[in-house]
Amino acid sequence: MSDIYWFLLLLGVGYVFGTKAERDHFTELIKREEEIRHIPLLSTDEGYDSDDVAETSLVFGNVSLGPDYFRMVVASVINFFGGRISVYENLMDRARREAIVRMFSKASNPDLVINLRLETFVVDAGLGRKQRWIKSIDALAYGTAVKLKKKAV
Amino acid sequence: MYKEMILTNIATVPGRQIDAHFGLVTGSTVRSKHFGRDFMASVKNFFGGELKGYTELLEESREEAIDRMVTAARSVGANAILNVRFSTSSVAQGAAEIYVYGTAVRLA
Numbered sequence: 001m002s003d004i005y006w007f008l009l010l011l012g013v014g015y016v017f018g019t020k021a022e023r024d025h026f027t028e029l030i031k032r033e034e035e036i037r038h039i040p041l042l043s044t045d046e047g048y049d050s051d052d053v054a055e056t057s058l059v060f061g062n063v064s065l066g067p068d069y070f071r072m073v074v075a076s077v078i079n080f081f082g083g084r085i086s087v088y089e090n091l092m093d094r095a096r097r098e099a100i101v102r103m104f105s106k107a108s109n110p111d112l113v114i115n116l117r118l119e120t121f122v123v124d125a126g127l128g129r130k131q132r133w134i135k136s137i138d139a140l141a142y143g144t145a146v147k148l149k150k151k152a153v
Numbered sequence: 154m155y156k157e158m159i160l161t162n163i164a165t166v167p168g169r170q171i172d173a174h175f176g177l178v179t180g181s182t183v184r185s186k187h188f189g190r191d192f193m194a195s196v197k198n199f200f201g202g203e204l205k206g207y208t209e210l211l212e213e214s215r216e217e218a219i220d221r222m223v224t225a226a227r228s229v230g231a232n233a234i235l236n237v238r239f240s241t242s243s244v245a246q247g248a249a250e251i252y253v254y255g256t257a258v259r260l261a
Contacts, residue, residue, distance in 0.1 A: 010199055018201030025202075045163045053167035058160035058237055060215060064208040066194065068201030098203075115163045121241040123207060123249060136194065136204050138211055138249075140239060144161045 010069050018068025022090060029097050036104045040112040041143075047112055054149040059113065060142035061102030064123070065095045067135060092120065095139035103141045110145035117142055158223045159233040159260070166233055166260060175229045175257040180222030184214045185248035214251045215239065222253050231257035 040047055067075070071087040078085050096118055107113065123136040159166055186194075186206055194204045219237075226234050237255035244250045 014199055014201065017199075021200065021202040048167065050165075050167040056159065056161050056163075056166055058162055058219075060239070062208060062211055062215065064204045064206075064211060066198045066201065066204045069199045071201065072198070115161075117162065117238070119239060119241060121243075121249065123243070124246070135198065136207050138207065138241070140211075140215075140241065142162060142237075142239060144163050146167070 011073060012070075014069030014071065014073075018070055021068070022094065025094050025098070029094065029101065032101045033097065036101065039104065039110060041100070041116055042112065042114045043116045045115050047114060048146055048148065052148045052151075053146055055147040057107070057145050058142065059103050059107040059110075059145045060140060061099045061104070061106055062138060062140045063095055063098040063102060064136045064138045065091060065098070066137070067091055072135065091137055092139075095120065095137045096141065099139040099141035103143065107145040109147075111148045112146050113143045114146060115143050157232070158226060160219070160223075160237050160255070161233075161235055162237045162255075164236055166235065169233075170261040171258045172261045173230075173259045175226070175231050175259070177254060178222050178225040178229070178231070178234060178257040179252065179254040180218040180220065180225065181250060181252040182214050182217045182221065183244055183248055183250045184210060185245065186210050211241075211249065211251070214249065215253070218251045218253045222255065226255075226257040229257055231259050233258050233260050 067088065074087050075085050104113070119140045121138045121140070123138060194206055197204055222234065234255040234257050237253060240252040242250050
């Protein structure tokens, strides 16, 4: 009988902390994306003149996010009946945006970033009785940071 | 720039001429976390949020894989690697293999 109380408690804890973490993360993402909005981000290899380029370098950013207990339970339920798992959609979106923002923070003030590639990887891990009880979404964003030559005024 | 080697994930280095091609160079590493990180991650999984242990693990793995690729390129006499691509795969429970590959060239 105490099992159901534990389950509901963890569910509540997961819901409260997880929702707060998600909301805070989205707010923080919007703020940090605003700071880098002036730098063009392209998934193609264009937007610059070959003669103007001073320096290029590979930059990458990655993050590992985990869902909370509430979201994992909701996802298993939806998984059973079929449908959109919006709780995980938010998680994936957050992970990719965070990876892109971190990629920018590692690049030292580029003029533009080209050939952006995004990769997501799910880590199912865990030791002990319940195998695969740790779920983590790893998002990787990488591209080429371009610094243009300073134009003589 | 990575230890005096230019890396790009496009097919050229803009503004530079390619003198010689040396073919494919690769770097890979397989890493897993120790039990402490596993335990903290599982606790964090109840609350949600970033799993810093895993983030650091994968970031360090990627830097090490790039390091190995750069070493391989340097050993054939290249000074740049083009078209760098990453590939991540799960090899065992909680262990990820990071594989990075590119084309080694010498720039004029």
